[in-house]
Amino acid sequence: MWSDRKRKRAARKVKPGDGRPLQRYRWWQPFTRSLLHLRLPGEGGEEIWSVDVRLWGDSDGEVRAKLYRDGLQHAISKLPAAFPVPGGTVEVVVSGYGLRRCHYVSDAGRERQLVPDPASAEGRRARLEQERPALGRAIGAVSVIILIVAMILGVPQIVEQITHIPPVAEHVGTFNSPIALPGWLNIALTVAALLASTERALRLRYHWLLDGGLFDGED
Secondary structure (H helix, E strand, C coil): CCCHHHHHHHHCCCEECCCCECCCCCCCCCCCEEEEEEEEEECCEEEEEEEEEECCCCCCCCCEEEEEECCEEEEEEECCEEEEECCEEEEEEECCCCEEEEEEEECCCCEEECEECCCCHHHHHHHHHHHCHHHHHHHHHHHHHHHHHHHHHHHHHHHHHHHCCHHHHHHHCCCCCCCCCCHHHHHHHHHHHHHHHHHHHHCCCCCCCCCCCCCCCCC
16 A cells, blocks of 8 residues: 555546546557556446556656546556545556556545456456356466566576676676576566566566566566
């Protein structure tokens, strides 16, 4: 959960929406768009709040979160975003692989993740978890194992490369990694780690060490 200071800083970036309708999720958008929904009681009955994020950015290249109320654009914000909604706040954060967080936090401090649109990649991954839970858990476990292996094998090699930069070597000396993998294996390991982190992002799973270490450039 965010600190109050971080939430207030994110809330200052929220701008009013222009009222345009929410576009239907298209079949070709699974890895470029995230769409999640939240049902909340409103003055006239239940309202559907939706968060739409184009992961590769809008036309100007900036990645923004757009908040829709019953299908009409209500607010827009650069990320990380903190949208005020009835009874709480919707917090949205992305990583280098997809959504890192999209949760409703009530004024009482209780939080719950928004529900992915069924047509989205996150929705399809959630459906797999529901329909074939054993397979879903196995895929999740494999993703964690891949990231742990990538970290164990990759960190010493990265440290070696850094310490062989002349200015660094002059101040801290050099380090020779006990692990030396062939180039093709390092490439395969990098690709596997990217896929594993992407799979975890589809479930909005994030750990600063596993998902934010070697390959993610996010803060």
